[in-house]
Amino acid sequence: MKNLNICIAGLGNxxxxxxxxxxxxxxxxxxxxxxxxxxxxxxxxxxxKERNFNVRDYKWIENPIDLLNINDLKPDILIELIGYExxxxxxxxxxxxxxxxxxxxxxxxxxxxxxxxxxRIAEQNQVxxxxxxxxxxxxxxxxxxxxxxxxxxxxxxxxxxxxxxNYILTTMETQNKSFEDVLHDAKKRGFTSDNESKLxxxxxxxxxxxxxxxxxxxxxxxxxxxxxxxxxxxxxxxxINFVKHLGFRIKLISESFLINDMICSSTKxxxxxxxxxxxxxxxxxxxINVETDQLENLYLEGEGAGGLATASSxxxxxxxxxxxxxxxxxxxNINDLKxxxxxDSSNLESKFYLRIRVKDQPGVLSKITTYLNDSxxxxxxxxxxxxxxxxxxxxxxITHKIKTSELLNSVNKISDLEFVNENISIIPIE
Amino acid sequence: MKNLNICIAGLGNxxxxxxxxxxxxxxxxxxxxxxxxxxxxxxxxxxxKERNFNVRDYKWIENPIDLLNINDLKPDILIELIGYExxxxxxxxxxxxxxxxxxxxxxxxxxxxxxxxxxRIAEQNQVxxxxxxxxxxxxxxxxxxxxxxxxxxxxxxxxxxxxxxNYILTTMETQNKSFEDVLHDAKKRGFTSDNESKLxxxxxxxxxxxxxxxxxxxxxxxxxxxxxxxxxxxxxxxxINFVKHLGFRIKLISESFLINDMICSSTKxxxxxxxxxxxxxxxxxxxINVETDQLENLYLEGEGAGGLATASSxxxxxxxxxxxxxxxxxxxNINDLKxxxxxDSSNLESKFYLRIRVKDQPGVLSKITTYLNDSxxxxxxxxxxxxxxxxxxxxxxITHKIKTSELLNSVNKISDLEFVNENISIIPIE
Numbered sequence: 069m070k071n072l073n074i075c076i077a078g079l080g081n082x083x084x085x086x087x088x089x090x091x092x093x094x095x096x097x098x099x100x101x102x103x104x105x106x107x108x109x110x111x112x113x114x115x116x117k118e119r120n121f122n123v124r125d126y127k128w129i130e131n132p133i134d135l136l137n138i139n140d141l142k143p144d145i146l147i148e149l150i151g152y153e154x155x156x157x158x159x160x161x162x163x164x165x166x167x168x169x170x171x172x173x174x175x176x177x178x179x180x181x182x183x184x185x186x187x188r189i190a191e192q193n194q195v196x197x198x199x200x201x202x203x204x205x206x207x208x209x210x211x212x213x214x215x216x217x218x219x220x221x222x223x224x225x226x227x228x229x230x231x232x233x234n235y236i237l238t239t240m241e242t243q244n245k246s247f248e249d250v251l252h253d254a255k256k257r258g259f260t261s262d263n264e265s266k267l268x269x270x271x272x273x274x275x276x277x278x279x280x281x282x283x284x285x286x287x288x289x290x291x292x293x294x295x296x297x298x299x300x301x302x303x304x305x306x307x308i309n310f311v312k313h314l315g316f317r318i319k320l321i322s323e324s325f326l327i328n329d330m331i332c333s334s335t336k337x338x339x340x341x342x343x344x345x346x347x348x349x350x351x352x353x354x355x356i357n358v359e360t361d362q363l364e365n366l367y368l369e370g371e372g373a374g375g376l377a378t379a380s381s382x383x384x385x386x387x388x389x390x391x392x393x394x395x396x397x398x399x400x401n402i403n404d405l406k407x408x409x410x411x412d413s414s415n416l417e418s419k420f421y422l423r424i425r426v427k428d429q430p431g432v433l434s435k436i437t438t439y440l441n442d443s444x445x446x447x448x449x450x451x452x453x454x455x456x457x458x459x460x461x462x463x464x465x466i467t468h469k470i471k472t473s474e475l476l477n478s479v480n481k482i483s484d485l486e487f488v489n490e491n492i493s494i495i496p497i498e
Numbered sequence: 499m500k501n502l503n504i505c506i507a508g509l510g511n512x513x514x515x516x517x518x519x520x521x522x523x524x525x526x527x528x529x530x531x532x533x534x535x536x537x538x539x540x541x542x543x544x545x546x547k548e549r550n551f552n553v554r555d556y557k558w559i560e561n562p563i564d565l566l567n568i569n570d571l572k573p574d575i576l577i578e579l580i581g582y583e584x585x586x587x588x589x590x591x592x593x594x595x596x597x598x599x600x601x602x603x604x605x606x607x608x609x610x611x612x613x614x615x616x617x618r619i620a621e622q623n624q625v626x627x628x629x630x631x632x633x634x635x636x637x638x639x640x641x642x643x644x645x646x647x648x649x650x651x652x653x654x655x656x657x658x659x660x661x662x663x664n665y666i667l668t669t670m671e672t673q674n675k676s677f678e679d680v681l682h683d684a685k686k687r688g689f690t691s692d693n694e695s696k697l698x699x700x701x702x703x704x705x706x707x708x709x710x711x712x713x714x715x716x717x718x719x720x721x722x723x724x725x726x727x728x729x730x731x732x733x734x735x736x737x738i739n740f741v742k743h744l745g746f747r748i749k750l751i752s753e754s755f756l757i758n759d760m761i762c763s764s765t766k767x768x769x770x771x772x773x774x775x776x777x778x779x780x781x782x783x784x785x786i787n788v789e790t791d792q793l794e795n796l797y798l799e800g801e802g803a804g805g806l807a808t809a810s811s812x813x814x815x816x817x818x819x820x821x822x823x824x825x826x827x828x829x830x831n832i833n834d835l836k837x838x839x840x841x842d843s844s845n846l847e848s849k850f851y852l853r854i855r856v857k858d859q860p861g862v863l864s865k866i867t868t869y870l871n872d873s874x875x876x877x878x879x880x881x882x883x884x885x886x887x888x889x890x891x892x893x894x895x896i897t898h899k900i901k902t903s904e905l906l907n908s909v910n911k912i913s914d915l916e917f918v919n920e921n922i923s924i925i926p927i928e
Contacts, residue, residue, distance in 0.1 A: 089792065097649055100717070100830070206793045208646035215645060215821075216638035219527055219813040287530070345775055345799065362519065362810035363636045369775065369797040380792035383649040391645075391824055400530070 070390050071104045075135040077160060078149030079112035082174055082201065084119045085375030086147060086382050091121060103390050109138045132160050136167055145170045145389060147382060149201075153177035158186075165189045165197060170395075172385040174201035174378060177267070180276035183283070183290035188402045190395075197397040198385035203277040204229055204354040206377030207370040208384055213284045213358070214399040220360035222285040226323035229277040229335075231352035231372035232260045232268040233300050233320045238350050241308050241317070247301065270299035271320060271335040278322040282333050285358070286326055287400050288408045296413055298336035302493055307423055310451060310464045311339050316421075317347040318495065330411035339421050339497040345369065346498075414473035419448070422465040423493040424482065432487055436463055439485065443478030445470060460489055466497070500820050501534045505565040507590060508579030509542035512604055512631065514549045515805030516577060516812050521551060533820050539568045562590050566597055575600045575819060577812060579631075583607035588616075595619045595627060600825075602815040604631035604808060607697070610706035613713070613720035618832045620825075627827040628815035633707040634659055634784040636807030637800040638814055643714045643788070644829040650790035652715040656753035657786035658779050659707040659765075661802035662690045662698040663730050663750045665782045671738050671747070677731065700729040701750060701765040708752040708763055715754065715788070717830050718761050718838045726843055728766035732923055737853055740881060740894045741769050741925075746851075747777040748925065760841035769851050769927040775799065776928075844903035849878070852895040853923040854912065862917055866893055869915065873908030875900060890919055896927070 076083050090097075090105050097103055111132040115123055129135050135146060146164040148171055150157040158178055164171050166189060173179070179186065179199055190197035200210045204227070213222070228234050232254065239250045251269070254260050260268060267273040275295040283290045300320050308318055316339040324333040340347040345367055349355045354372025357365055371377035389395070398405075426432050433452050440447055446468040453462050467475065479492050506513050520527075520535050527533055541562040545553055559565050565576060576594040578601055580587040588608055591601050596619060603609070609616065609629055620627035630640045634657070643652070658664050662684065669680045681699070684690050690698060697703040705725040713720045730750050738748055746769040754763040770777040775797055779785040784802025787795055801807035819825075828835075856862050863882050870877055876898040883892050897905065909922050 093649070093651065093791075096651060099834070101648060207796065208642060211646045212638060212642070215818070216641045216814050217810060218531060219523070219817050220810055221523065221526060343778070345778065348773070348775065348778075360810070361523075362806050362813075363800060364807070365800055366637065367797075367799040369799075370793060370795055376792045377794070380647060380650055380790070383792075384646050387649050388645070392821075394821055404529070 069102050069104065071106065072144045072386065072390055073106050073108045073141065074145040074147055074386065075109040075111070075138070075143040076107065076147040076149065077111045077132040077135055078151065079110060079119060080149065081375035082378045082382065083112065083147070083149040084121065085379035087126070088120045089376070089379050089383065101387065101390070103387070105386060108141060108143055109135045111135050132156060133163060136164055136169060142167065143169055145172055145386060148173040148175060151175055151177070153181045158182060161186060161197070162189060165193055165195055168193045168195050170195045170389050171197045172201070172382055172389070173197070173199050174382065176202040176273065176276040176280065179290065180279040180292045183280065184402070187290065187397050190397050191402050194395060196389055196395040198388060199280065200381035200385050201378045203280055204356060205231070205370070205372040205374060206380045207354055207356065207368050207372070208381065209281065209356050209368060210284060211384065211388070212368065213281070217358070217360065217363070217366065218399055220362045222358060222360050224323065224325040224359045225281050225285045225356065226321055227356035228319055228346065228349050228354050229322045229372070230268050230274040230320060231354060232265065233274070234349060234354070234372070235259065235352045236269070237300060237303065237308070237318060237320070240305055241312065244305060246305055247303060269301055271297045274320060274322045275335040278324055278333055278335055282324040282331065283405065284398055285324065286331065287405055288331055289405045294331055294333050294408070294410050296334040296336070300337055303337055304423070306453065306462055306464070307421070307493065307495070310453070311421060314449065314466060315342050316340060316497065317342060319346060319349070321498070327411050329408070331408040332411035332413050332416070334413055337495050339495055341498065344498070414476065415471065417469050417471050419469050419497040420467045420475055421495045421497060422467065422479070424463045424465070425460050425489040426463060427459045427487045427489060428461050429487050433463065435487070439482050440465070443481055444474065445478050499532050499534065501536065502574045502816065502820055503536045503538045503571065504575040504577055504816065505539040505541070505559070505568070505573040506537065506577040506579065507541045507562040507565055508581065509540060509549060510579065511805035512808045512812065513542065513577070513579040514551065515809035517556070518550045519806070519809050519813065531817065531820070533817070535816060538571060538573055539565045541565050562586060563593060566594055566599060572597065573599055575602055575816060578603040578605060581605055581607070583611045588612060591616060591627070592619060595623055595625055598623045598625050600625045600819050601627045602631070602812055602819070603627070603629050604812065606632040606703065606706040606710065609720065610709040610722045613710065614832070617720065617827050620827050621832050624825060626819055626822070626825040628818060629710065630811035630815050631808045633710055634786060635661070635800070635802040635804060636810045637784055637786065637798050637802070638811065639711070639786050639798055640714060641814065641818070642798065643711070647788070647790065647793065647796065648829055650792050652788060652790050654753065654755040654789045655711050655715045655786065656751055658749055658776065658784050659704040659752045659786070659802070660698050660750060661782035661784060662695065663704070664779060664784070664802070665689065666699070667730060667733065667738070667748060667750070668780050670735055671742065674735060676735055677733060699731055701727045704750060704752045705765040708754055708765055712754040712761065712763050713835065714828055716756055716761065717835055719835050724761055724763050724838070724840050726764040726766070730767055733767055734853070736883065736892055736894070737923065737925070740883070741851060744879065744896060745772050746770060746927065747772060749776060749779070751928070757841050759838070761838040762841035762843050762846070764843055767925050769925055771928065774928070844906065845901065847899050847901050849899050849927040850897045850905055851925045851927060852897065852909070854893045854895070855890050855919040856893060857889050857917045857919060858891050859917050863893065865917070869912050870895070873911055874904060875908050
């Protein structure tokens with residue numbers, strides 16, 4: 069029989085679900101794993117918010133830092149679910165680790181920015197800093213990489229790591245609505261806030277998660293600056309409809325791989341063929357595909373958000389701490405992590421989808437094709453769609469394979485043409 | 499730095515891939531995990547078979563039992579890849595465990611039949627008996643259940659667990675060929691043997707694997723007799739084409755869940771809606787979906803067979819042994835496993851697909867519909883397809899939801915009608 073005393077800082081959806089689960093399943097957990105989890109203290113901004121449990125059943129601590137010493141009792145594990153990259157959460161986690169308290173967190177922003185430092189402090193103090201809940205909600209991708217397939221050489225890891233953007237893209241398609249309308253709905257329904265949506269829609273939240281995946285998959289330093297990040301703000305409903313017609317779906321894809329001993333990590337919209345599982349990941353689901361020297365594809369799909377699913381990941385970290393004597397947070401010793409240079413992805417080849425908006429002048433389509441040809445962009449498919457706005461007609465193009473830098477050069481020239489209206493939209497094809 | 503001495507019994511595809519991988523990746527493994535894996539002995543039926551490595555680089559042991567004591571050196575781990583449920587492999591594994599040697603095996607038949615005994619011997623001797631390679635090839639589903647989401651209450655586990663049958667079903671559809679033709683091809687190409695194909699096609703191999711999944715998911719005794727098993731022998735190309743037209747694909751589905759404190763474990767063909775990921779699992783891939791109290795769906799897909807992918811699972815077990823001090827093979831103490839009664843699945847409700855072959859008599863379709871109606875089978879869709887054999891016309895039906903036992907009763911009556919030719923084919927719909 070093992071006893072673990074835990075305290076929880078932050079009681080939003082996930083924190084509340086953790087409390088509820090531990091309460092509801094305590095006997096089940098005891099029977100199944102000989103483990104007793106005692107919640108010895110809770111702390112959050114607002115004590116009186118309505119929650120799925122009665123806060124009075126637990127010891128309430130006003131200042132989260134005091135969770136680390138409750139009447140001279142030191143918790144075994146601090147569960148940090150406050151969020152934000154710096155501030156209270158960072159100080160709290162750092163202090164806990166220094167006091168040899170294990171930390172379980174869902175805070176991807178903090179770890180993407182300060183993980184290198186925090187994992188080192190954990191290692192020095194021989195405690196764990198675990199973060200299954202920080203990446204892909206309920207999908208146990210961290211443990212899969214760190215424990216299950218650690219002796220594989222990972223070649224590439226890619227996935228849909230942000231539920232909000234995936235929900236927006238899915239809803240735009242199913243309801244034939246604009247990006248702005250769907251985002252507005254999502255905010256109104258409380259699915260995302262102004263603050264969150266900036267991180268989500270801009271691709272930063274997914275890039276935070278990819279930073280952590282890259283570290284575990286390739287042993288690269290935790291370094292957010294290795295990421296190239298592009299959001300979904302510019303995706304229009306006509307993009308979605310046109311590419312669907314051609315057998316693709318637009319997804320915000322985060323991917324990371326080693327090339328020429330450098331790392332290429334990007335989060336950006338991509339066109340995924342409809343017959344790939346990743347194209348059919350709907351709503352707030354997340355998915356991850358891992359390619360290794362031993363596995364052509366290992367594909368995981370599940371809930372990327374939600375209190376209960378993410379609480380499952382928190383519990384799995386508690387379980388790991390209860391079982392493990394080695395307490396390695398990321399699989400590697402921190403000094404074995406390597407500094408990699410960022411690979412210049414403009415050297416990569418790909419097919420591309422282009423959307424060019426033009427004035428409705430006679431012969432504009434033939435002018436565009438001539439310019440494309442002169443600019444060495446070889447066209448696989450081209451479509452001019454009818455539009456109400458006569459002076460702003462979209463021309464939609466699928467190119468053959470071309471080096472990104474060459475395409476960008478050519479697109480820049482085309483942008484300068486007087487009958488071309490706005491920025492040309494460019495999305496690579498998987 | 500940790501040193502593990504291992505020996506390998508059985509050098510087919512998987513065994514050879516394990517030797518090749520450990521040789522090729524030894525430096526990588528050392529760097530990544532501080533682990534050195536020494537192969538101290540090999541044994542297989544035929545020393546001179548051509549393999550991807552030179553057997554002369556390793557110590558060859560004629561009798562596999564002698565692997566357990568090589569010049570007074572006891573291995574840390576025996577890798578058992580001989581196969582077959584009883585015989586050499588069973589004796590070897592039992593002896594190894596009794597001598598406190600960890601065992602890593604890919605032998606699902608042996609474990610499904612004698613796992614309860616063997617896991618107990620492992621526990622008594624405080625060693626591990628690990629078997630990631632026994633279920634779903636390279637997909638780390640055992641560790642996912644045992645380590646990653648162990649504190650979840652599993653509600654249902656279902657999946658495609660046999661690559662050969664899935665390959666046959668996929669190929670029948672893509673090449674529009676009969677079951678017999680595709681099986682013949684597969685044998686000719688060496689994908690499966692007479693011996694193997696009986697276990698594969700009859701559903702037994704998948705049921706062996708489901709037996710192990712049920713134990714880890716629900717804590718039920720390892721008991722193959724809890725399975726209801728039905729193979730794919732009766733699936734015809736017209737079944738496949740007709741259901742595809744209706745938005746389904748036929749898959750051999752293994753599923754297990756608790757109901758009324760009993761266990762319902764079955765392996766049988768089912769119709770899966772095309773928009774579910776499981777319907778799009780092609781060729782020799784495997785897939786598993788887990789539903790728990792915390793996760794609506796956790797879906798894993800990957801290679802279900804193949805030397806390298808399965809070797810990845812063997813390595814992951816070696817890694818677990820190198821890390822773990824607890825050495826629990828199945829997550830539970832063997833005495834905590836529970837004996838469950840088998841739930842009578844004929845009490846379950848489902849929609850069904852029926853294929854009835856009839857003589858070409860005037861008014862036969864109306865006679866059938868009348869009989870269906872009289873037999874309380876409510877029809878959602880019905881199709882009479884043209885056929886060359888005039889006296890053997892297929893009538894294809896999708897029913898509304900009905901209790902399995904009621905359906906079987908009614909179908910029995912219809913079978914007895916003089917214009918009905920052969921056994922009626924019945925496939926439940928997911």
